[in-house]
Amino acid sequence: MKYALIPLLPFAAFLIIGLFGHWIRERAHWIAVPAVAGSFLLSLSTFNDIANGEPIRVTLYSWITSGAFDVNIGFYIDRLTVTMLLLVTIVSGLVHVYTIGYMHGEPGYARFFAYIALFTFSMLMLVMADNFLQLYVFWEAVGLCSYLLIGHWYDRKSACDAATKAFVVNRVGDFGFGLGIMLIFVTFGSLQYDQVFGHAALAEGLTINVLKPLGGEWLVGTLTVICLLLFTGAVGKSAQVPLHVWLPDAMEGPTPISALIHAATMVTAGVFMVARLSPLYNLAPAALDVVAVTGGATAVFAATIALTQNDIKRVVAYSTVSQLGYMMMACGLGAYTAGMYHLLTHGAFKALLFLGCGSVIIALHHEQDMRRMGGLKNKLPVTYWTMVIGSLALAGIPGFSGFFSKEEILAGAWAAGPLGKTLTVVGLVTAFMTAFYSFRLVFVAFWGESRVDPHHADHIHEPSWTMTMPLIILAILSIFAGYFGIPHFIEPVLQGPAGHDGTTAHDGPLLLKLVAIAMGIGGIVAAWVVYVKSPGLPDRLAEKWRQAYDYSFHKWYVDELYDRTIVKPTVDLANGLWRKVDVAVIDAMVNGVAAATVRWGRAMRLVQSGQVQHYALAMALGAVVILGMYLLFIP
Amino acid sequence: MVPLSYYMILSAIVFVTGVVGVLIRRNIIMLLLSIELMLNATNINFVAFSYYLDNIAGQVFVFFALTVAAAEVAVGLAIIIALYRVKATMNVEELNLMKW
Numbered sequence: 001m002k003y004a005l006i007p008l009l010p011f012a013a014f015l016i017i018g019l020f021g022h023w024i025r026e027r028a029h030w031i032a033v034p035a036v037a038g039s040f041l042l043s044l045s046t047f048n049d050i051a052n053g054e055p056i057r058v059t060l061y062s063w064i065t066s067g068a069f070d071v072n073i074g075f076y077i078d079r080l081t082v083t084m085l086l087l088v089t090i091v092s093g094l095v096h097v098y099t100i101g102y103m104h105g106e107p108g109y110a111r112f113f114a115y116i117a118l119f120t121f122s123m124l125m126l127v128m129a130d131n132f133l134q135l136y137v138f139w140e141a142v143g144l145c146s147y148l149l150i151g152h153w154y155d156r157k158s159a160c161d162a163a164t165k166a167f168v169v170n171r172v173g174d175f176g177f178g179l180g181i182m183l184i185f186v187t188f189g190s191l192q193y194d195q196v197f198g199h200a201a202l203a204e205g206l207t208i209n210v211l212k213p214l215g216g217e218w219l220v221g222t223l224t225v226i227c228l229l230l231f232t233g234a235v236g237k238s239a240q241v242p243l244h245v246w247l248p249d250a251m252e253g254p255t256p257i258s259a260l261i262h263a264a265t266m267v268t269a270g271v272f273m274v275a276r277l278s279p280l281y282n283l284a285p286a287a288l289d290v291v292a293v294t295g296g297a298t299a300v301f302a303a304t305i306a307l308t309q310n311d312i313k314r315v316v317a318y319s320t321v322s323q324l325g326y327m328m329m330a331c332g333l334g335a336y337t338a339g340m341y342h343l344l345t346h347g348a349f350k351a352l353l354f355l356g357c358g359s360v361i362i363a364l365h366h367e368q369d370m371r372r373m374g375g376l377k378n379k380l381p382v383t384y385w386t387m388v389i390g391s392l393a394l395a396g397i398p399g400f401s402g403f404f405s406k407e408e409i410l411a412g413a414w415a416a417g418p419l420g421k422t423l424t425v426v427g428l429v430t431a432f433m434t435a436f437y438s439f440r441l442v443f444v445a446f447w448g449e450s451r452v453d454p455h456h457a458d459h460i461h462e463p464s465w466t467m468t469m470p471l472i473i474l475a476i477l478s479i480f481a482g483y484f485g486i487p488h489f490i491e492p493v494l495q496g497p498a499g500h501d502g503t504t505a506h507d508g509p510l511l512l513k514l515v516a517i518a519m520g521i522g523g524i525v526a527a528w529v530v531y532v533k534s535p536g537l538p539d540r541l542a543e544k545w546r547q548a549y550d551y552s553f554h555k556w557y558v559d560e561l562y563d564r565t566i567v568k569p570t571v572d573l574a575n576g577l578w579r580k581v582d583v584a585v586i587d588a589m590v591n592g593v594a595a596a597t598v599r600w601g602r603a604m605r606l607v608q609s610g611q612v613q614h615y616a617l618a619m620a621l622g623a624v625v626i627l628g629m630y631l632l633f634i635p
Numbered sequence: 636m637v638p639l640s641y642y643m644i645l646s647a648i649v650f651v652t653g654v655v656g657v658l659i660r661r662n663i664i665m666l667l668l669s670i671e672l673m674l675n676a677t678n679i680n681f682v683a684f685s686y687y688l689d690n691i692a693g694q695v696f697v698f699f700a701l702t703v704a705a706a707e708v709a710v711g712l713a714i715i716i717a718l719y720r721v722k723a724t725m726n727v728e729e730l731n732l733m734k735w
Contacts, residue, residue, distance in 0.1 A: 608733075608734045609731070609734055610731030610732060610733050610734025611727070611728060611731055612666075612727055612730065613657070613658055613659075613727060613728075616657050616658055617658050620654055620658065
């Protein structure tokens with residue numbers, strides 16, 4: 001019961017606020033915040049149970065039973081789950097508190113709280129799932145909540161578009177995810193984790209002819225196909241290339257929700273899924289390589305975009321994409337522990353960075369363009385210092401949590417064969433860029449001359465304690481999350497693939513460590529040189545490498561490419577179908593039937609003369625005809 | 636003894652008279668009377684067959700038919716009176732509200 005309450009408390013908060021929000025209004029946080037806090041306390045107690053004992057399996061009730069198809073709503077809580085529970089409830093709880101200040105006086109105050117409570121509930125159910133269907137349902141629920149929250153300001157066209165984009169792009173990935181789950185059921189006859197994992201080794205020899213519909217023959221291992229299909233879902237949800245496009249646009253939502261999506265819920269689901277299903281992935285090395293390469297590509301790709309963005313939230317958003325690539329890369333190289341570790345530390349400092357951005361945005365009256373900031377260091381000291389801590393953690397500076405997890409990833413990657421070595425280099429390059437753009441943000445937004453709109457410049461002040469308190473707590477976590485020995489805690493449940501020693505390598509070669517530190521510090525120094533030491537240099541650099549700058553600034557034109565190749569043809573096709581098929585054929589048929597009926601009715605009603613005698617005559621004649629037929633034809 | 640066919644011919648003549656009356660008369664009272672003619676034509680048949688087949692059931696039917704006819708006339712006349720109060724006419728051609 002205790003375990004069921006963890007997700008049910010936020011769900012109850014959602015129901016109460018959702019149903020009675022009209023009366024609750026500005027008091028919504030008195031329901032949502034205690035609910036999430038309760039979940040957090042229960043998670044802590046669960047953590048205690050797990051740390052001293054066995055994984056917990058709870059079956060709440062039998063959901064669907066139909067022949068061999070048997071699905072329960074149940075929980076499987078092990079060390080991996082419980083760390084996720086803590087991350088989700090902590091970040092979500094702090095975001096709830098932060099929202100009180102951020103959304104103060106907004107019309108949709110209660111609605112917002114209802115949805116973030118639902119979001120928290122969905123994510124908790126997702127991580128606690130003990131079967132694939134439950135995972136899938138809440139996987140979708142998380143997508144739905146993100147849609148609702150990104151489109152919170154539904155009267156803005158950009159917000160609606162961003163919400164739709166997030167939903168549609170996620171659907172693309174989830175389609176593959178659904179197929180993967182179906183294939184699991186066909187192969188294993190069950191959707192329970194323990195059943196599937198238990199029989200996974202037996203399925204190792206099975207193959208599927210993936211070219212069968214085309215008449216060809218290309219045998220691929222069933223497990224590889226399953227893992228790749230499931231990974232498609234993760235690509236969508238965790239914003240990996242090429243389905244990363246929704247995440248930066250998700251910035252249209254209110255900032256607290258950006259923090260929630262980017263740090264604790266939603267995007268972490270993909271990485272978590274790969275780690276959770278590691279027993280399957282371990283048996284499909286080809287799929288793992290795909291995961292690793294996709295992750296590596298995403299990491300470096302998103303980092304290059306983050307270098308030139310001017311919107312403060314977009315910089316952080318692309319940094320999330322990049323860091324998620326890092327985690328995926330680690331998982332793909334078999335270093336699940338490192339990937340999950342980075343997920344947890346990243347959860348802390350990315351939430352911090354986003355909430356910090358939010359406090360800057362509120363202080364500047366919804367100004368998001370970094371070119372109109374600057375000199376905020378003294379006016380927003382709490383925000384400044386916490387953001388510096390978050391950026392140091394993100395850059396992987398020794399002593400901060402990001403350093404430990406990044407080291408772990410690089411060490412794991414280095415130990416994972418030739419592909420791992422290549423990706424280590426990618427990771428190092430990304431680390432340099434990460435340090436560069438995160439301190440570009442700090443220097444441009446907080447240092448130098450104030451470029452703030454003079455209207456607002458005089459009354460810039462720190463937001464209320466409900467907004468600064470979460471920042472401070474997250475800053476503390478960003479520093480100390482590296483000292484809790486998280487990897488040792490989750491390692492036992494995350495076995496790497498046979499033959500890889502990526503999971504066990506906590507310490508890479510000393511040189512690798514030094515290079516990684518040098519990359520972090522080098523990035524910061526480079527940012528300092530470019531943005532503080534010599535003003536004007538950024539413009540000169542942009543001019544010198546015009547083309548590269550344009551590619552980065554326009555996000556490699558991925559959106560434009562998708563617009564041309566997918567969105568526009570689809571919209572055109574839909575328009576064509578609407579005019580040529582829907583209106584011209586289907587509507588015409590339906591309307592034609594109706595019109596014919598009307599015309600017939602108009603003709604036939606003349607029979608109704610109102611003269612009783614006409615009717616009587618018709619009746620008599622009818623009787624004569626029937627009688628006549630009877631006499632004539634029946635002997 | 637009168638043959639059965641005579642009764643049937645008589646009955647047919649009375650029935651057809653009734654049908655034609657219903658179809659061609661204008662006065663609504665006459666319509667009602669014609670309906671009574673048709674009913675009684677069938678009654679003649681019933682009685683005749685009852686006699687020739689030596690079966691009393693036919694005559695029992697006639698009593699029922701007469702009772703129903705009496706009730707029907709009562710209801711019919713009541714409707715006619717009600718109609719007359721509204722439309723002030725006995726002409727069925729003017730009672731043509733039930734049309735398009």
